[in-house]
Amino acid sequence: MKGISVSNGVAIGRVQIVSKPKLEISKKAIEHHEIEPEIERFEENLQQVLGDIDHLIENIAHSKDDKDILSTHKMILQDPEFIKKIKKLINNELLSLEMAIKIHFTDIVEIFNNMENDYFAQRSSDYEDVAYRLLSQVLQQKTDFLENVAENTILIMENISPSLVTKVFAKNIGGLCTEKGSKNSHSSIIARSMNLPMIVNIPDLLKNVKNGDLIIVDGNTGDLIISAKEELLLKYNGILETEILEKEHLQKLIDIPSETRDGKRIKLMSNIEIPQEMKQVLSVKSEGVGLFRTEFMFIGQTKLPSENEQYEVYREIAEGCYPEDLTIRTIDVGGDKLSQLLNIEHEINPNLGCRGIRISLRHDEVFKTQIKAIYRANIKGNIKVMFPMISSVGEIHKVRQIMQECETELKRDDQDFYPNLKIGAMIEIPSAAITSDMIAKECDFLSIGTNDLVQYTLAVDRDNSSVEEYYQPSSQAVLRLIRMTVRNAHKAKIKVAICGEMASEKKYIELLIGLGIDEFSVSPGRLLMVKNEILNVNFKDAESLDERIFCALEEVE
Amino acid sequence: MLRKTVEITNKLGMHARPATMIVKIATRFRSEFKIIKDNMEINGKSIMGVMTLAAEYGSKLELLVDGVDEEHLLNEISELFISKFGEE
Numbered sequence: 001m002k003g004i005s006v007s008n009g010v011a012i013g014r015v016q017i018v019s020k021p022k023l024e025i026s027k028k029a030i031e032h033h034e035i036e037p038e039i040e041r042f043e044e045n046l047q048q049v050l051g052d053i054d055h056l057i058e059n060i061a062h063s064k065d066d067k068d069i070l071s072t073h074k075m076i077l078q079d080p081e082f083i084k085k086i087k088k089l090i091n092n093e094l095l096s097l098e099m100a101i102k103i104h105f106t107d108i109v110e111i112f113n114n115m116e117n118d119y120f121a122q123r124s125s126d127y128e129d130v131a132y133r134l135l136s137q138v139l140q141q142k143t144d145f146l147e148n149v150a151e152n153t154i155l156i157m158e159n160i161s162p163s164l165v166t167k168v169f170a171k172n173i174g175g176l177c178t179e180k181g182s183k184n185s186h187s188s189i190i191a192r193s194m195n196l197p198m199i200v201n202i203p204d205l206l207k208n209v210k211n212g213d214l215i216i217v218d219g220n221t222g223d224l225i226i227s228a229k230e231e232l233l234l235k236y237n238g239i240l241e242t243e244i245l246e247k248e249h250l251q252k253l254i255d256i257p258s259e260t261r262d263g264k265r266i267k268l269m270s271n272i273e274i275p276q277e278m279k280q281v282l283s284v285k286s287e288g289v290g291l292f293r294t295e296f297m298f299i300g301q302t303k304l305p306s307e308n309e310q311y312e313v314y315r316e317i318a319e320g321c322y323p324e325d326l327t328i329r330t331i332d333v334g335g336d337k338l339s340q341l342l343n344i345e346h347e348i349n350p351n352l353g354c355r356g357i358r359i360s361l362r363h364d365e366v367f368k369t370q371i372k373a374i375y376r377a378n379i380k381g382n383i384k385v386m387f388p389m390i391s392s393v394g395e396i397h398k399v400r401q402i403m404q405e406c407e408t409e410l411k412r413d414d415q416d417f418y419p420n421l422k423i424g425a426m427i428e429i430p431s432a433a434i435t436s437d438m439i440a441k442e443c444d445f446l447s448i449g450t451n452d453l454v455q456y457t458l459a460v461d462r463d464n465s466s467v468e469e470y471y472q473p474s475s476q477a478v479l480r481l482i483r484m485t486v487r488n489a490h491k492a493k494i495k496v497a498i499c500g501e502m503a504s505e506k507k508y509i510e511l512l513i514g515l516g517i518d519e520f521s522v523s524p525g526r527l528l529m530v531k532n533e534i535l536n537v538n539f540k541d542a543e544s545l546d547e548r549i550f551c552a553l554e555e556v557e
Numbered sequence: 558m559l560r561k562t563v564e565i566t567n568k569l570g571m572h573a574r575p576a577t578m579i580v581k582i583a584t585r586f587r588s589e590f591k592i593i594k595d596n597m598e599i600n601g602k603s604i605m606g607v608m609t610l611a612a613e614y615g616s617k618l619e620l621l622v623d624g625v626d627e628e629h630l631l632n633e634i635s636e637l638f639i640s641k642f643g644e645e
Contacts, residue, residue, distance in 0.1 A: 072577055072604070079580075081603035111609050120611045123573055127605075 003177065003202030005222035006188035007525070010240045011175030011197040012233070015213040016153040017206065018146070023135050025098045030090070038090050042097050045138045050077055052137075058299060069126070076130045098138055105131035146171055154215050158206060162186040162276060169194045175217035177224060179205040186296070189273050193280045195247075195525045199224055250528035254285050258531050260513065264539040267519040268531055269327075271499055275313060278320045280524040288324030288382075290447070290521025291499040292317060294370070295333050304366060307373045314377035325382045327447070327497075327521075329426070330370055332356045332388035342366070351455075356389025356426075361398055371406045375417040386424035386447055391431045393438040399423070400442070428452035428500075433481035440492035447521070448485060450500025454478055473502045474511060479549065486516040497521055509533040511549075514542030558623040559631050567641035570613040575642035580604045582633050588624025590634075601634075 030038055057070045076082065082104065089100035105127055112124035146164070149155065151172040159180040160168075165187045168176055176191060181200030191198040197219035209215065209226060216225040216236050225232065258268040269290030270281045281289060297305040297313065318326045334350035342363055347353035360367035374385050387399055403421070410417050425432065425439050428449035432439060440446060450473060455462055457477050460470040472478070482498075489496040497519035502508050504522035509530060512520075522530050565571055571579075583590045583602045590601035594616060599606030601620070612618060622631045 068574070068577075072573055075577060075580055075604045079603045079605050081600050081606055108605060108609070115611045117570070117611060117613055119569065119572055120608070120613075123608055126573070 001202050001205065001208060001224040001226070003199040003205070003222050003224065004181075004183050005198075005219050006181075006183050006200050007191040007194075007196055007198040007219050009175075009195055009197035009219045010236055010243055011152075011154060011217040011219070012236055012240055013152045013154045013174040013215065013217075014150075015156055015209050015211055015215050016149050017156045017209065017211055018149065019158070020132065023132070023139055025096070025102060025135075025139070027096045028099045030094050030096050032094065035091055035094070038097050039087055041138070042086055042090070042100075045097070045134065046077060046083075049134050049137050050074060052133075053077075072126055073130050073133070076126065077134070098135060101131060101135055101138065146173075149173060154217055156205060156209055160187050162190055162274070165190045165194075165196070165198075166276060166279070169196050175199075175219065177202055177205060177217060179203070186274055186276075190276055193272070193277045193524045250532060253528050253531050253535070256531070256535065258287070258534050260534060260537045260539040260542070262539050264513070266513060266517075266534050267495075267497075268527060268534070269324075269497070269519060269521040270524040270527060271521050272317075272524070275317055277524060278317060282320065284524055284527045286324070286524060286527055288321045289317065289326045290497050290519060291386075292326060292328045294328060294331055298331055298338060299333060304369070307369045307376075310370060310373035311376050314374055314383065315379065318377055318380065318383050322380050322382050325384055327384045327386055327424070328374055329386050329388055330357070330360055330367065333359070351461075357387045357395050357399070358389060360387070361395065361402075364402060367402060368406055368409075371403055372410060372415075375406060375410060375421060376415055378418040378421060379416075381418045381420070383418075384422040384424060384445065386426055386445075388426045388449070389429060389452075390425040390427070390439065391429045392435055393442055396423075396425060396439060396442045424497075427481075427485050428456070430457050430481060433485045436485040436488040437491070440489045440494055443492075443494060445495050445497065446485060446489045447497040447499050448482060448517075450478075450482075450498060450502035453481065453500070454502070457481060473500075473505075474508060476549075479511070479515070479546075482512070482517075483515050483546070483550070490516065495519060504530050506533055510537045510542045510545065513537050513539060514544075514546035516543075558621065559627050560622075561620045561631055561635060562617055563620060563635060563638040564617050565612050565614055565638065567644045568614055569644065570616070571607065571610065573608065575637070575644075576604060576607040578637055578642055579607055579634060582637065583630065586624070586626045586630040588622050588627040588630050590630060591621040593619040593621065 053070050053074050057067050085104055086100045089095045089103060090097060095103065108127045109124045112121050112127065115121040146167055149171060152174045154175045154177065155168060155173050157178050159178050160176065165176070175197035177198070178200045179202055181187065188198065188200060197217050199217060199219060199222050202224060213226050216228050216233070218225070228236070259265045267287050269288050270286040271291040272278065272281060272289055273293045274296050297310060314328060332355070334353060334355040338344060338359065344354065354362060374383060377383060387395070390396065407419065422444040424445040424447050425443050426447050426449045427433050427436060429452070433453065436446065451462060454471060454473050458470055458472065458475060460467050462471055486496050495518040498512055498517045499521040503512065503520045504526040513534065520530060567575070580602060592599055592601045592607065592610065594610050594612055597610065599610060601607060620631060620634060
């Protein structure tokens with residue numbers, strides 16, 4: 001079987017299938033005076049579940065099929081006849097909300113099951129799913145899924161919530177496989193930052209495994225192997241052993257400072273997407289957060305996050321980082337992701353459209369809310385802010401002006417804040433790298449986002465496999481831009497960080513150090529691996545390696 | 558009030574996807590919308606109702622619309638049946 005690998009590493013163990021717990025209804029009937037509150041409770045819970053489904057459609061659902069199914073579920077919950085019927089059962093029969101839901105859906109499922117046409121009859125599963133979703137919301141049932149799960153087993157589920165992934169990790173479970181899910185769901189992000197082998201989106205997974213099967217999870221390739229032959233098992237045992245040894249070796253590096261063999265300090269920080277990753281950031285003793293992506297608060301939400309909501313999130317992470325720094329990146333999405341919230345027109349080419357800082361400057365009320373929340377959260381002075389998709393120094397001027405306005409408004413409203421907020425530009429558009437001398441003068445630091453820089457410099461879509469060969473992070477063009485940026489930053493006496501995926505790929509680390517990068521920011525799951533590489537680099541050698549590369553080039557010219 | 562009889566001409570019948578399409582369109586209008594099949598009458602704005610009709614290929618449905626925008630509603634829904642819900 002094969003799925004999408006979301007987190008590397010190999011695991012071998014016995015299958016343990018974890019399925020939904022049974023829902024128990026304790027209160028079945030209500031008194032006459034409880035009718036009104038019961039109906040209110042129905043409406044509140046219904047809205048909550050509809051919101052949850054919207055969130056799933058935006059963030060978790062992977063395929064169009066999954067999204068279609070969820071849209072149907074929404075429609076089932078918004079069905080006027082369904083709403084009428086539940087209210088009637090509560091009102092006329094004095095049933096509790098739970099009981100009304102159960103009775104209603106049991107009736108519907110019965111109707112479907114009695115249909116002669118199988119194609120129609122199988123839709124009963126939609127109604128069962130919806131009933132379960134609604135009932136577990138109403139009952140607020142919190143069950144311990146993992147009560148009877150043993151260490152080193154391979155957990156098999158239909159889908160998994162982010163909080164459960166954290167628990168899985170704490171229980172020393174070997175690996176995790178789900179029938180549904182996508183590469184960038186919050187659950188997958190957490191698994192990745194914890195280095196927990198995980199494969200998602202494996203078709204018919206639950207049909208093809210049973211409890212106790214010996215199974216190999218190859219998180220590096222996405223392969224899932226049941227009843228493997230001895231030879232293969234031997235091979236994987238070998239891989240597993242190497243991985244364990246490597247892990248043990250890396251664990252020993254946690255307290256060793258990040259510097260090259262000849263003593264050049266390289267600051268090593270983490271990239272995070274959601275607050276739950278802080279646990280891992282602290283456990284590998286990262287030197288703060290070099291990139292906190294704030295998109296999770298915006299994407300797939302039914303409304304924009306308020307200043308207070310954002311303030312709480314930023315403050316908590318900043319406190320977690322203290323005394324190290326937290327670098328917050330302002331919202332970096334294309335208009336396609338925010339179209340519902342901001343009324344943005346459809347763009348033919350969102351990658352070259354209104355995204356990153358361009359959205360923030362266009363919708364400055366949204367931007368101001370975010371900036372004010374950051375100012376207020378900066379209680380201990382360890383927050384920095386950086387801006388994505390800067391293409392020229394003009395945008396930094398505009399940003400400065402808006403920040404000034406925010407300060408004035410905060411003062412007017414008697415809000416406490418730390419005035420000296422350090423700002424940085426993301427260098428990820430070639431034009432920004434080329435004019436980095438001008439940008440550096442206006443900033444407190446620069447951060448090179450290699451993913452976009454490579455894409456925009458070479459005109460290659462990273463996710464398009466037919467142009468894979470053109471995606472070359474170490475191409476002369478990209479290296480020249482990085483070198484130019486570093487030199488300009490150092491001339492302006494500011495530091496340069498690198499936060500793209502290139503920074504956590506073994507083969508590029510020496511090269512980047514040689515180019516003069518001061519700070520690396522990588523996924524917390526890869527931080528110790530990167531540190532291991534840094535410790536083995538000799539800065540003098542790395543510098544001359546870069547000189548050789550550029551000399552060779554100049555000769556050709 | 559307007560009435561119209563339509564026939565299901567797509568091979569798979571009125572399964573989840575066509576049913577969803579009907580309800581999506583119907584809920585955009587203010588008029589009441591009923592579908593009658595044999596002796597069963599359901600609310601055309603209810604996904605549960607439309608799906609429980611279990612209308613297969615070749616079955617005949619009577620559409621009943623009543624309200625300010627009934628004509629537009631009937632036109633759009635009939636169009637769906639004629640286009641075989643974009644299938645085939």
